[in-house]
Amino acid sequence: MAKPTRLAALQAGGGEISHITNLTNASGDRAMDFDISRLRRAEKIIGGGAIALFIFLFFFKWYGVSSNVTSIAGLNINVSKTGWETFTNSRWIWLLTIIAALAAVLVVATQRKLELPLKPGAIVAGLGALSTVLIFYRIVHHPTASANIGSFHASAGIKIGIWLGLIASAAITYGGYLAMQEEAAPAPAADEPPSAPFTGLAASGAPATTPATSMPAQPVAPPIPEPAAQPAPPEPGMGAGPTPAADV
Numbered sequence: 001m002a003k004p005t006r007l008a009a010l011q012a013g014g015g016e017i018s019h020i021t022n023l024t025n026a027s028g029d030r031a032m033d034f035d036i037s038r039l040r041r042a043e044k045i046i047g048g049g050a051i052a053l054f055i056f057l058f059f060f061k062w063y064g065v066s067s068n069v070t071s072i073a074g075l076n077i078n079v080s081k082t083g084w085e086t087f088t089n090s091r092w093i094w095l096l097t098i099i100a101a102l103a104a105v106l107v108v109a110t111q112r113k114l115e116l117p118l119k120p121g122a123i124v125a126g127l128g129a130l131s132t133v134l135i136f137y138r139i140v141h142h143p144t145a146s147a148n149i150g151s152f153h154a155s156a157g158i159k160i161g162i163w164l165g166l167i168a169s170a171a172i173t174y175g176g177y178l179a180m181q182e183e184a185a186p187a188p189a190a191d192e193p194p195s196a197p198f199t200g201l202a203a204s205g206a207p208a209t210t211p212a213t214s215m216p217a218q219p220v221a222p223p224i225p226e227p228a229a230q231p232a233p234p235e236p237g238m239g240a241g242p243t244p245a246a247d248v
Contacts, residue, residue, distance in 0.1 A: 034109045042178035043105045046124055049171030050101035053131075056168055057083045057094055060161030063142065067154035083165055090134045094169070097127040101172050104179065121179025128173030135166045 064080025104120040
């Protein structure tokens with residue numbers, strides 16, 4: 001009789017299977033439940049910029065040689081290269097920026113909690129700014145050359161891809177900045193009761209009313225009436241009417 005495999009044992013146990021597959025996040029949802037509706041405006045800009053930078057870096061021409069003829073003596077002189085092929089040092093920073101930007105979007109879409117010394121928005125903004133500076137530097141400082149021989153013309157320089165890469169990296173930087181602003185904003189307290197509307201009574205000096213408690217009202221005894229005041233007796237020598245005259 002063959003020994004049961006670990007998978008069969010796990011299926012037989014049941015409890016261990018549920019413990020392994022029941023991966024939830026801090027909110028109680030599935031850990032890898034990707035929901036695009038959770039993305040804010042900042043993450044949408046970051047994700048769009050990262051995808052665009054990936055496409056421009058690997059599939060668009062950033063530098064090359066162009067001429068008015070296709071080849072000379074069978075040698076093709078119209079040679080252009082992508083950003084990944086041209087800039088062998090800076091490309092690693094750009095790739096790291098793309099990965100960090102997509103990771104920040106994934107964290108928000110899946111509601112994962114990461115314990116990092118810096119907020120994801122700050123990391124994305126910093127890497128995006130560094131990538132933008134590097135691309136701008138390559139635009140300003142790049143080797144150029146041109147040749148004119150009779151009807152032949154050739155030139156070497158940057159292509160449209162590097163300009164598109166600059167825009168994409170700037171978008172990542174802007175999205176990271178917006179994410180930093182949203183992460184720094186204090187979250188509203190969930191247990192805080194809503195404040196009462198302002199009526200102006202406090203400004204006029206009227207006492208503030210206290211909220212009613214849940215204790216039942218105690219019966220109040222009726223007030224005891226005070227006894228009526230008795231009339232004061234007349235003073236001696238002071239009669240109420242005239243004194244009759246004496247007989248003579």
